[in-house]
Amino acid sequence: MSSPDPQLISSRENPLLKELRRLAQDSTAYRKQQRVWIEGDHLCRAALARGVRPALAVFAESAWPQARTEWATAAAKTVLVADALFAGISGLESPATMAFAIDLPAAPALDPLAASVILDRVQDAGNVGAILRSAGAFGFRQVIALKGTAALWSPKVLRAGMGAHFGLRLLESLEPAALDALAVPILVTSSHHGEFLHQAGLPWPCAWALGHEGQGVGDEVGSRASLAVRIAQPGGEESLNVSCAAAICLHASATSHA
Incomplete structure (x- = not known):
């Protein structure tokens, strides 16, 4: 099944962009939003390999044409962010060009016998x-x-x-x-x-x-x-x-x- 074309965010005042910026830069924002920001190819692949289904995939606009084939159906929803704005979200010195927002896993019960x-x-x-x-x-x-x-x-x-x-x-x-x-x-x-x-x-x-x-x-x-x-x-x-x-x-x- 084909996915709808991703939404493009080009305004710094976009509400979703503001939420993502907080998620990426505030160490405890995930507790309020109940979502987790994972940035970069390695972390995103690691999540998928463990069966995590992202709620949202976020790509720098310039990266999408090359990424589309592999990542178009990776998440429930995909958004593109203008390159300059994506750099403003990232908490990395050298920003990646992709990230996922995943649902915060439910807190498990303590396993008494686990190492x-x-x-x-x-x-x-x-x-x-x-x-x-x-x-x-x-x-x-x-x-x-x-x-x-x-x-x-x-x-x-x-x-x-x-x-x-x-x-x-x-x-x-x-x-x-x-x-x-x-x-x-x-x-x-x-x-x-x-x-x-x-x-x-x-x-x-x-x-x-x-x-x-x-x-x-x-x-x-x-x-x-x-x-x-x-x-x-x-x-x-x-x-x-x-x-x-x-x-x-x-x-x-x-x-x-x-």
Whole structure:
């Protein structure tokens, strides 16, 4: 079935354009609009590969003649935006020429038995996205973001996640008490206490808790942990970036039970 010709937006005052600009540039606008902005060929393809049906496809006007053949039926509705206006929507230094607006997925229930990652006030969007990538790569399918953590579906976290969002069970803005529903042990890292990670017997499945960039895991989460481990650092640095620590710990868990 052929799709109708896409609408062209050429006015800066267009109401839809204003909504899209907020969605692309405001980290929490998705909560109000119940839609998520994903920009660029890679993220859009990642969404489609996971069965996501975009509510809206947005293309720079000059890109459409070449994109039409592949993308004409990708979304329920397609709009074209004059090139200069598309650049004004984008939150990227080098704007892409296409984006999707997808419906915000319904918040899932917490799965007590799932291998999980707990984010305790991790505030940097790049760190959060990178941790989501590691979670997906190493078989941790549930991510529990406690209050104070960067918004999981914000454009910056989505870009850093590189498509990992679409294969994960994502829960956000939870209180630490919600962790009591987990039936898997919670593991934390420490700079100075606990067994060394490479010597520890790691349970599987488990839930790794990663904390605030400066303060680490808070007491409410730490008190619920079954095991604290240290990452050996022969080079002598005081600590690791939280996303680097996450990748090391999640990989250790994934390979320990393989």
